[in-house]
Amino acid sequence: EVQLVETGGGLIQPGGSLRLSCAASGLTVSSNYMTWVRQAPGKGLEWVSVFYSGGSTYYADSVRGRFTISRDNSKNTLYLQMNSLRAEDTAVYYCARDPYGSGSLFLDCWGQGTLVTVSS
Amino acid sequence: QSALTQPRSVSGSPGQSVTISCTGTSSDVGGYNYVSWYQQHPGKAPKLMIYDVTKRASGVPARLSGSKSANTASLTISGLQAEDEADYYCCSYAGTYTWVFGGGTKLTVL
Numbered sequence: 001e002v003q004l005v006e007t008g009g010g011l012i013q014p015g016g017s018l019r020l021s022c023a024a025s026g027l028t029v030s031s032n033y034m035t036w037v038r039q040a041p042g043k044g045l046e047w048v049s050v051f052y053s054g055g056s057t058y059y060a061d062s063v064r065g066r067f068t069i070s071r072d073n074s075k076n077t078l079y080l081q082m083n084s085l086r087a088e089d090t091a092v093y094y095c096a097r098d099p100y101g102s103g104s105l106f107l108d109c110w111g112q113g114t115l116v117t118v119s120s
Numbered sequence: 121q122s123a124l125t126q127p128r129s130v131s132g133s134p135g136q137s138v139t140i141s142c143t144g145t146s147s148d149v150g151g152y153n154y155v156s157w158y159q160q161h162p163g164k165a166p167k168l169m170i171y172d173v174t175k176r177a178s179g180v181p182a183r184l185s186g187s188k189s190a191n192t193a194s195l196t197i198s199g200l201q202a203e204d205e206a207d208y209y210c211c212s213y214a215g216t217y218t219w220v221f222g223g224g225t226k227l228t229v230l
Contacts, residue, residue: 058217103154110165
């Protein structure tokens with residue numbers, strides 16, 4: 001069974017840092033285009049970042065320079081390091097996989113999400 | 121990377137058809153045939169329904185269809201069923217390896 005499990009969310013003060021993890025089973029993180037998508041409470045989806053299977057990484061303008069996506073192939077885990085956090089980063093963060101990386105965002109497998117709350 | 125524009129809500133009776141629009145610009149929806157649609161039930165992760173504007177994901181019934189004209193993509197659901205009640209999000213490639221979602225549309229089955 002293909003499964004993604006996110007951990008690492010919690011309450012953090014503005015300006016703080018947090019690292020999210022996404023442990024994969026039933027699929028190989030390094031062979032997929034692994035993506036982070038977030039959803040603020042009661043709001044819509046927002047694409048955050050992608051780690052291409054070839055190693056390239058890309059970010060939304062809203063997080064570029066503050067967030068870093070990475071992966072540990074030995075642990076089959078995707079990460080999102082979030083620095084200089086702001087109130088507007090408060091959201092449920094989902095990791096998802098795109099097996100093709102061919103243009104359309106083809107996210108066919110999602111985790112359950114982890115809630116990040118940025119507040120003093 | 122401005123969010124694509126979707127109606128906040130649409131509704132229809134069982135058996136009817138509804139169409140959800142998704143309006144962007146020539147830099148995203150109008151510039152690429154890379155529009156996908158996701159369905160999200162409350163408290164659940166999104167589910168891929170349509171990709172490449174018109175292609176249905178595995179297991180998605182034929183009564184869901186996608187289309188695009190200029191800067192506006194559309195999702196049509198015919199033969200509405202109670203289980204179709206959910207939030208729907210469009211998503212488009214926006215160039216330079218970035219993607220943008222719409223604000224979401226709440227579909228109510230009356």
